Amino acid sequence: MRRVILISAASVLIVTGMGAGVRAATIAIEQTALRFSEKTVDLHKGDTMVFANKDDVTHNVNVINDDDDLAADLGVQKPGEDLKYTFDKAGRFKIRCAIHPRMKMIINVN
Numbered sequence: 001m002r003r004v005i006l007i008s009a010a011s012v013l014i015v016t017g018m019g020a021g022v023r024a025a026t027i028a029i030e031q032t033a034l035r036f037s038e039k040t041v042d043l044h045k046g047d048t049m050v051f052a053n054k055d056d057v058t059h060n061v062n063v064i065n066d067d068d069d070l071a072a073d074l075g076v077q078k079p080g081e082d083l084k085y086t087f088d089k090a091g092r093f094k095i096r097c098a099i100h101p102r103m104k105m106i107i108n109v110n
């Protein structure tokens, strides 16, 4: 069973694995008004991020690793479309929109 955690500016819900061990989580954030809804998100290895485009414009999420190399180009993301990316490696990742340079956030994977 996978858990979905929605983080929004209004509420931050953090659910940690209890009892039967920690399972990979899915964390959802939104792209709204040409911004990511969180500046920083902390993940565990194996967790999946969902980027939900709530804007009426196309985005293109890039994942950039600590060496400033492109780890993933998630491609064209049309309005209303959700993208998913699973972080299998630890590190600090910069998330950028290739179309809108001011859209930035950080994902720390431990």
Ligand SMILES: [Cu+2]
Pocket (backbone or CB within 6 Å): 058, 059, 060, 097, 098, 099, 100, 103
């Ligand atoms: Cu964009």
